[in-house]
Amino acid sequence: MAVAEPEPQCLPLEGAAMDAFLETTDSFLFDCDGVLWRGNRAIDGAPEAVNALRRRGKRVYFVTNNSRRTRDMYEQKLRRLGFDAGREQVFGSAFLAAQYLRQEASLPAAGKVFVIGDAAVCEELDEAGISYVRPVPEPVFGDIEQWSSLPLEPDVCAVLVAFDQHFSYIKLTKACSYLADPECLFLATNRDNAEMVAPGRVIPVTGSLLAAVETGAARQAIVLGKPSPFILRCIASVSPEGPLELQGTAIVGDRLDTDIYFGQTCGLRSVLSLSGVSSLDEAFENRRAGRLNMVPQYYVQGVADFLQSDC
Amino acid sequence: MAVAEPEPQCLPLEGAAMDAFLETTDSFLFDCDGVLWRGNRAIDGAPEAVNALRRRGKRVYFVTNNSRRTRDMYEQKLRRLGFDAGREQVFGSAFLAAQYLRQEASLPAAGKVFVIGDAAVCEELDEAGISYVRPVPEPVFGDIEQWSSLPLEPDVCAVLVAFDQHFSYIKLTKACSYLADPECLFLATNRDNAEMVAPGRVIPVTGSLLAAVETGAARQAIVLGKPSPFILRCIASVSPEGPLELQGTAIVGDRLDTDIYFGQTCGLRSVLSLSGVSSLDEAFENRRAGRLNMVPQYYVQGVADFLQSDC
Structure with missing residues (x-):
């Protein structure tokens, strides 16, 4: 029999509540920027707290x-900032997209991914054995006649949108043309x-x-980063420790629209860290508004x- | 006492219905691409029909x-394709945006517009006497530290988004930074x-x-092209013949989401021309769905x- 989920209460986690929480939570998913660090500096006490949990x-x-x-880049940054961490604990959205393509996308053998993204995305795709069109800066040229006949690669069967500082009208036009084929898969690392x-x-x-690609193509992408539940399937499949026990797993993040939404829709425990983007006022406003x-x-x-009650 | 508007019926305009329509319609607003021409060729009979109406x-x-x-460029194209037309009859979205800035925007004296757009937009702004930051191709450079401190012009008080083949990450970043000031006006020529x-x-x-700028800036632009009612205010203010009598004015267009939406929300007569983007099936589907x-x-x-009953 289904039991109604209690409404999230947005309670402070301190004292006895923290003790009980730590006692009953087996797994922690930490967002990084705004939670563990800001830019190139660890947030005070974060490395000590995370290391103590481990x-x-x-x-x-x-x-x-x-x-x-x-x-690999995240492992280096984590270690440099004092976190006792290895690459196998890191689930960044470039890695998630590559794993989705490898595990779940059923691409044709000769199929290639058209990538809007940077070198990190390419490295993760290389490691996962996915073929792709290597993104390069694409200078704008020509006019509407030429944009109507831009050279397209023959075997593209997916478009992946990630962060790309070389994002341009020509890349946008190519992506929309590939996506005019309804069989072409449309993926994105995230929606932040x-x-x-x-x-x-x-x-x-x-x-x-x-948003530019979705509007131009009049299609919606499958997003692999938070709040997508694919993260949990990916951890289950690539982690030597196997699937997470969801009710004993907590997401700790600073964004209500990605981190907390992910936790609430996937049945995890959710903890907002007030060290980043979202405020307590916004959380209470969402509660008042029924979001x-x-x-x-x-x-x-x-x-x-998380350290106070522990060590 | 308000009278309920009758539901639009999507009726064929032919025979006696066409005669009555022509008799009682004083003014015609024609969409161009897909209605009067396709690319560089006039649609058969369109110049003759429009000239006969005049x-x-x-x-x-x-x-x-x-x-x-x-x-000016539209006048040249219209004449080249056989339409007996002058520039004062043309209301393109670049002209509309420039007129909105001149007539209704109340910019500060030293205020400048940051333009994502091309040379036509600049010419219309020049003619309307609006100061702006001249758009140039902006090569991508630097990293997140530098994008955080891109040089911004001091007096920008509005951002205008139009078509720009040099659209790039750097232009997007500048636009979003200007728009971080809630006082900065946010305009767009159109949403096609x-x-x-x-x-x-x-x-x-x-x-x-x-869509990229709106998503990055988390703000919505004021759109000046169809379906904005500003077009009617602009015709009223710049046309020597003064305001249109709305109930005797027809919009003739090929897009349900811009042309017909404009007509229906502004109280005009609306005529879908099946020579372009939208189909009769889509019109009936909108009717079934209550749109x-x-x-x-x-x-x-x-x-x-429009010619058959006339000459």
């Missing part, structure tokens, strides 16, 4: 929508729209590029809070 | 969402997403670029149909 025998994974780093990097300074990211998939069960000021 | 004393305007031509130019060949147009703003009152096979 010492206590918890499974720890790093789950990030940023497509600009490979597993932008980062506010300083007051008045916005860096558009993958979701913004994806319960973007309300966390718990919140912490930062990942360092 | 001889009969009808007001005739050319209303197009394409931002890539100025009024793409053109299918041949089987499997799609040309993304302004709506696709706009009545995208159902025309009438349809014709082509603009040549």
Whole structure:
């Protein structure tokens, strides 16, 4: 018999509640930027807290929508910032997209992926054995007659959109032409729209590029990063420890629309860390407005809070 | 007392119905591409039909969402294809955007417009006396640190998005940074997403670029082309013949989502020409689904149909 899920309460995780939470949570999925670090600096206490969880025998994974780093690059960054971590714990969206193509996409043998993305995406595709059209900066040329007959590769059977600083009208046009074939698979690493990097300074990211392709192609992409449940299938299939026990797994993130939405829709425990993008006010506003998939069960000021009751 | 609008019936305009329609319609707004011409060829009978309407004393305007031509350029094309037409009858979306900035935007004296667009947009802005940052191809450079501190012009108070073949990540980033200021006005020429130019060949147009900016900036643009009612205010203010009498004005277009939507939401007569993008099946499907703003009152096979009862 189905039991109604309780509404997420957005409770502070502290004192006895934290003790009970740590006791009953076996696995932690940590978002990275805004949770473990900001730019090139670890957030105070985060490495110590995450390392303590591992010492206590918890499974720890790093789950990030940023497509600009490979597993190896994330391992290096994690270690440099003091996290005791290995590449096999890292599930970045470039890796996730490559694994989706390898495990679930059933591409034809000669099929190639048209990539809007950077070198990290290519490395993950190489490692997964996926053929692709290597992205290069594409200078704009010609006019509408020539854009109507841009050279297209013959065996493209999928388009993958990730972050690409060389995103341009020509890349957009090629992607839309491939996607005019309804058999062409349409994937994206993530839908995060932008980062506010300083007051008045916005860096558009993958979701913004994806919106251009989706609008031009009049199609919606399958997104592999958070909040996609593919992450859990991918961890189950590539992790030596096998599938996660969902009710004992927590996602810890700073974004209500990706991290918390992922946790709530996949049946995980969800913890908002107030060290990044989303605020407690926004969480309560979502609750008032009935957007319960973007309300966390718990919140912490930062990942360092996981240390207090532990060591 | 308000009278309920009758549902649009999507009736064929022929025989006695056409006679009555021509008798009682004083003004015609013609969409261009797909209605008067395809590429560089006039659609059969269109010049003769439009010229006959003018001889009969009808007001005739050319209303197009394409931002890539100025009024002068449209006049040249119209005349070359056999239409007896002058620039003052042309309301293209680049002209409309420039007129909106001149008439309704209340920009500060030193204010400049950041333009994503091409030379036609610049010419229309020049003619309207609007200051702007001249768009140039912007090569991609640097990394996230540099994108966070791209040089921005100090007096930008509006962003205008039109078609730009040099659309790139750097232009997108600049636009989103200007738009981080909520006082910065956000305009677009149109929302048309793409053109299918041949089987499997799609040309993304302004709506696709706009989706990237809107997603990155997390804001919605004011659109000046169809279906915006600004067109009617603009015709009223710049045409020597003054405002249109709406109930005696017909929009003739090939797109349900722009032309017919414009007519239905602005209280005009609406005629779908089956010579372009939208089909009769799509019109009836909209009617079944209750999307009545995208159902025309009438349809014709082509603009040549307006000739049969006339001369």
